[in-house]
Amino acid sequence: MSTAIQTRNTRQKEAIRAAFLEADRPLSPEEALIGAQKQVQAVSIATIYRNIASLVEEQWLTTVDVPGHSSRYEVAGKAHHHHFQCTSCNTVHELAGCVMQTRPKLPRGFTYTAHEFFVYGTCADCKNNS
Template sequence: MTTQRNTRQKQAIRSAFDKTDRPLSPEEILQSARGDVKGLSLATVYRNLSALLEEDWLQAVEIPGIPTRYERAGKEHHHHFHCNTCGKVYEVAGCAMQVKPRLPRGFRITGHEFTLFGVCPDCQ
């Protein structure tokens, strides 16, 4: 049954996110979900990612210079840490932006985004 298979694929992709607390690349999702669904392909992962983005179940994590990662939508404000050695992206709780930049007159900040770079414990 095609529908059943589609549901299983989507469930496996969702559970890849439930099993981890860091943003995942499509390749990482494939690796994690492949154990649950035989023959899962990267194209299928991408197709489900678009659906989950559209449903607001996922959101994209854009970090310059690396492929897009995905994480559960609606999380609290947080930042990301990118390991320069293994390329994994981790979630950093809270806000590291303690210093308020001095803006020219008339400017108002509505949000910010930044990524920490370094080496994760697994790579040290």
């Protein structure tokens, strides 16, 4: 992919930004496509990938790596938090705060730089529709 930031304000890029703001949870490229198509009928998935890459580069989005699934993206600049994934519909949601009370004990010679925490379960929508 070209690594340059896309500078023009296109309807598509605006629709993609709106999709992330409206969802208020980490979205996969496919989910971002569905969200963006609410504003622009025929956005291409390629445009989604291009603009996500651009928005990540300009630090408007950050990447959320999900174990065993494709990456999600969320609006950048939020406070330290972690994520919840519904084991039924695979949507990812934001969790407030952090349950880590103490620095994890690492083996001798290991250095800590960061941590990620994932909670699994059923989201409200899936619980209601079952």
